[in-house]
Amino acid sequence: MNLYAVRAIYAFEMARTGRTLFQSIVSPVISTSLYFIVFGAAIGSRITEIDGVSYGSFIVPGLIMLSLLTESVSNASFGIYFPRFSGTIYELLSAPVSWVEVLLGYVGAAATKSIILGSIILATANLFVDVQVAHPLWMLMFLVLTAVSFSLFGFILGVWADGWEKLQIVPMLIITPLTFLGGSFYSIDMLPPFWQTVTLFNPVVYLVSGFRWSFYENADVSVAVSFGMTVVFLLACLFFIRWIFASGYRLRS
Amino acid sequence: MHPAISVSHLEKTYAGGFRALKDVSLSIEHGEIFALLGPNGAGKTTLINIVCGIVNASGGEVRVDGHDIRRDFRKTRSLIGLVPQELATDTFESVLATVRFSRGLFGKPRDDAHVEKVLRSLTLWEKRDARIMTLSGGMKRRVLIAKALAHEPRILFLDEPTAGVDVELRKDMWQIVRALKETGVTVILTTHYIEEAEQMADRVGVINHGQIVLVQEKRRLMRELGKRELRVHLQEPLDAVPDSLAQHALQLAADGQELVYTYDTQAERTGITSLLADLGTAGVRFNDLTTRESSLEEIFVDLVRKKAV
Numbered sequence: 001m002n003l004y005a006v007r008a009i010y011a012f013e014m015a016r017t018g019r020t021l022f023q024s025i026v027s028p029v030i031s032t033s034l035y036f037i038v039f040g041a042a043i044g045s046r047i048t049e050i051d052g053v054s055y056g057s058f059i060v061p062g063l064i065m066l067s068l069l070t071e072s073v074s075n076a077s078f079g080i081y082f083p084r085f086s087g088t089i090y091e092l093l094s095a096p097v098s099w100v101e102v103l104l105g106y107v108g109a110a111a112t113k114s115i116i117l118g119s120i121i122l123a124t125a126n127l128f129v130d131v132q133v134a135h136p137l138w139m140l141m142f143l144v145l146t147a148v149s150f151s152l153f154g155f156i157l158g159v160w161a162d163g164w165e166k167l168q169i170v171p172m173l174i175i176t177p178l179t180f181l182g183g184s185f186y187s188i189d190m191l192p193p194f195w196q197t198v199t200l201f202n203p204v205v206y207l208v209s210g211f212r213w214s215f216y217e218n219a220d221v222s223v224a225v226s227f228g229m230t231v232v233f234l235l236a237c238l239f240f241i242r243w244i245f246a247s248g249y250r251l252r253s
Numbered sequence: 254m255h256p257a258i259s260v261s262h263l264e265k266t267y268a269g270g271f272r273a274l275k276d277v278s279l280s281i282e283h284g285e286i287f288a289l290l291g292p293n294g295a296g297k298t299t300l301i302n303i304v305c306g307i308v309n310a311s312g313g314e315v316r317v318d319g320h321d322i323r324r325d326f327r328k329t330r331s332l333i334g335l336v337p338q339e340l341a342t343d344t345f346e347s348v349l350a351t352v353r354f355s356r357g358l359f360g361k362p363r364d365d366a367h368v369e370k371v372l373r374s375l376t377l378w379e380k381r382d383a384r385i386m387t388l389s390g391g392m393k394r395r396v397l398i399a400k401a402l403a404h405e406p407r408i409l410f411l412d413e414p415t416a417g418v419d420v421e422l423r424k425d426m427w428q429i430v431r432a433l434k435e436t437g438v439t440v441i442l443t444t445h446y447i448e449e450a451e452q453m454a455d456r457v458g459v460i461n462h463g464q465i466v467l468v469q470e471k472r473r474l475m476r477e478l479g480k481r482e483l484r485v486h487l488q489e490p491l492d493a494v495p496d497s498l499a500q501h502a503l504q505l506a507a508d509g510q511e512l513v514y515t516y517d518t519q520a521e522r523t524g525i526t527s528l529l530a531d532l533g534t535a536g537v538r539f540n541d542l543t544t545r546e547s548s549l550e551e552i553f554v555d556l557v558r559k560k561a562v
Contacts, residue, residue, distance in 0.1 A: 002327070008357025012346075019345060087341030091400065094305040095358045096330040252309045253267060 005097045009105025010112075013079050017113050024075075025117060028067045032121045035063055036128045039185055050187050051218040056129035061212040062184025063125065064118045068143065069150050069179055069204065071117050073171050076110035076154030081167055084158070084250075093252060099245035103155065110151035111144070118143055132215060138223075139214035145230045146207050150175075152237035159241075159250050178204045183212075188220045203233060255319030256280045257408055257439040258304060263313035265299050265463075273299040275463040277313070281456075286430065286440045288450035288471075290553050291460035297443045298338060300460070301410050305335050317408065331360055334406030338413045338443075340393050344386040348377055351385060352399045359404035371402045374429055391418045398426065409433060411442040415449065427453060447553055459553060483525060485512040485532065486541040497535045501528050512537070 017024045039059055047055045083089040092102065125131050133139050161167040182204030188196050199205055200221070210226025213219035219226065244251065258281040265274040273296045281287045291297050302308035304315055306326060315322045317329035343351050352368050372378045375395040380388065385396055394414065401409060411430070415423045423446075430440050430453060444450055450457060450471075457474055459466040467474070490509035501524065504513045512532075516523045532539065 002360045004357045004360050004362060008354050011357075012350075012354050015350070016345075086344065087337075087339050088343055090302075090305075090307055090335070090337050090339075090341060091355065091358065093307045094330055094333065094335050096327040096360050097358065098327075248309050252307060 002095075002097050002101050005095060006101050006104045006108070009092075009102065010109045013075075013106060013109030014112065016079075017075075017109075024071075024113060025120060028071060028117055029120055029124055032063055032067060032124055033128075035059070035066075036125065043185075050190075051216070053216045053218065054129065057131055058187075058212075058216070059185050060122070060125045060129065060131050061215050062179075062182075062208050064121050064143075065146065065182075065204070065208050065211055066176075066179045066184050067121055068114050068118045068146055069175050069207075070171055072110055072114040072147050072150035073154035073157060073175055075113050076107055076151040077158035077161065077167055077170075079106045079110055080155055080158035081161055085164075089251070099242060102245075103152070103241060107148065107151040107155055110154060111147040114147040114151065115143055118147070134217050135214040139211065142207070142211045142214055142226075142230070145227075145234060146211070149230060149234040149237060152234065152241060156237060156240055156244070159244055162250070178202050179208075183208045183220055187218075203229060206230065254283065255316065257283045257285075257318060258441070259314075259316040259319075260300070260304070261314045261316075263300070263303065263315060264311045265296075265303060265308065266311045273463050274303075274310075277460070277463070277465055279458060279465060279468060281439060281441060283318075283439055284434065284437045285455040286434055286442070286453050288454035288457045289441060289443045289460060290447060290450060290457060291443070295460045296463040297460055298412055299463075301335070301412050301441070301443070305333055305410060306330055327360075331404070332407045333410065334401035334404065334408070335410045336394075336397050336401045336412060336414050338416065340390060340397070342385045342393050342396055344384070346385055347382050348372070348385060348388075348396055348399070349381040351396065352403045355400040356403040359406075361404045367405065368403060371399050374432075375399050375425065391422050394418050395422060395425075398429070402429075406438070408439045408441070411440065411444075413443055415444060415446055423449070481516055481523075482545045483514040483516065483528075484543045484545070485514065485537075485539045486543070487511065488538040488540050491537070495535045495537065498528075498531055498537070501531065503528075512539075 036056065036059075039055075043055065049055065050058045083092060122131065157167065157170050161170075181199065182202045183199070184204075188199050188205065191199060206221060206226040206229040209220040210223055210230065213223050213226070243249070258279070260277055260279040263274050263277040264272075266272045277296070277300060279300075289297050289300070299308060303310045304317065304322065306322060306329075317332055320328045322329045343354075346354070349368070349372070352372065353363065356364065356368065369378065372381055375398055377392070377395050377399055380392060385393060388396065398411075398414065409430075411426075414426060418426075427449070430442075433440060442450070442453070454471050456468065457471050458468040484506070487510055491505060491512070492509060494503045494505060494512070498512075501514055504515075505511070506513050514525070514528055516525065
């Protein structure tokens with residue numbers, strides 16, 4: 001294991017966050033605060049409680065998930081796409097590193113940034129509403145698993161994209177709608193039966209549900225199913241990335 | 254002892270069907286400076302990229318210091334440093350950070366003394382905190398060289414390292430290359446400035462249309478394939494070469510003031526004695542004679558043209 005390389009990639013990526021602090025940290029915090037104002041104050045005045053939890057508190061796990069997913073995908077995809085775009089990828093491809101070390105560096109850094117961001121949003125949410133965490137360890141595990149899974153997905157996106165537009169399209173047209181429709185701001189029990197069934201095909205439902213359970217012990221689907229689906233998604237991404245490196249897809253011509 | 258690089262029957266066909274390398278075999282010894290020459294699109298960069306692990310080969314085998322580049326990629330890649338043709342840099346990073354990054358990426362612990370030595374040798378030390386985006390093209394090229402040297406490679410690939418750089422950097426770079434050679438580093442370079450290869454290289458390989466045309470020790474190549482030119486400076490200009498001198502295949506130059514005779518240095522008879530005798534018989538008077546040897550560039554162009562015909 002080339003640990004020096006893992007450290008070099010990780011530090012390089014984290015330093016990029018330092019240079020783009022406003023974009024990486026401040027901007028999502030401002031967005032989240034706006035969500036609280038719009039959803040919490042405007043809609044929350046009409047929906048008082050869901051499953052015994054005030055609406056403002058209910059949306060906190062969903063909001064954290066929303067940022068966690070979009071930031072994990074965008075950080076990891078940008079991290080690997082930019083060297084491909086600028087041509088500096090030659091150095092990574094010619095270095096004595098395996099796909100595992102590359103992932104530990106890039107995905108590790110992207111997931112770290114997302115987890116820091118999720119923690120900041122949780123702290124920010126505490127300023128607006130009362131937030132209880134019933135199962136802190138499970139909460140942390142869902143946070144880490146989701147950040148890692150979607151950073152892996154972002155890495156795949158960054159390898160697949162052959163232009164800035166494609167890099168933006170997936171988070172904008174797939175991740176964000178799936179998150180909004182995945183029960184971030186409502187319980188899927190509130191939907192008509194047909195749409196409840198349709199919603200179960202949305203993988204984000206399982207992430208939000210499991211994460212919300214760790215806060216309030218309320219879940220749309222079983223926690224075991226949520227956990228299992230997250231692990232399946234993580235493993236699927238890992239296998240796909242392993243194939244990318246074995247075949248050289250979009251990396252080695 | 255294994256060769257520094259051993260390439261056997263290497264093939265590369267790109268996805269579009271373009272066959273960039275055709276059965277390339279080549280051996281490069283430890284500590285030599287090897288110049289790989291060829292026109293644009295000949296396959297030089299593809300060959301380098303395969304050895305470095307950037308491009309997958311379609312067939313054949315490459316070994317670096319006896320190790321297979323696929324099975325023992327950690328070993329082979331840690332031995333190699335690459336200065337790519339393109340000016341691909343981390344534009345937002347500082348010079349020092351990007352060179353330290355390269356050292357770590359290639360599995361070496363932080364060594365500020367070595368990084369400082371490399372940066373000073375490339376006159377980059379004063380610019381160590383500057384962002385790369387603020388540097389000139391020549392300075393960026395120096396950064397790429399510094400990155401390639403950061404992990405103390407035993408084999409250094411320089412792919413068109415002096416393209417678009419000033420004379421000062423070229424001199425600095427060749428000084429570094431000579432110093433590396435003294436420490437036993439193997440240097441493989443491609444360049445369009447063939448006079449550089451002529452000055453620096455121990456051996457020369459010529460590649461064209463994906464095939465190795467020849468690999469030869471530079472002095473021997475110039476001796477064997479080089480031609481000498483005898484220029485006869487005439488007292489009176491000529492309108493045409495006299496018929497009596499036709500057998501010597503002379504050419505008129507300098508508005509008829511010079512006769513140019515080309516001869517093979519390796520031939521048993523150069524034909525100079527009979528030429529001079531025939532000139533006297535034909536009444537062609539001259540006041541000076543000069544000779545000149547072919548440059549590597551002329552040999553290279555000649556080789557590439559011959560293969561193209």
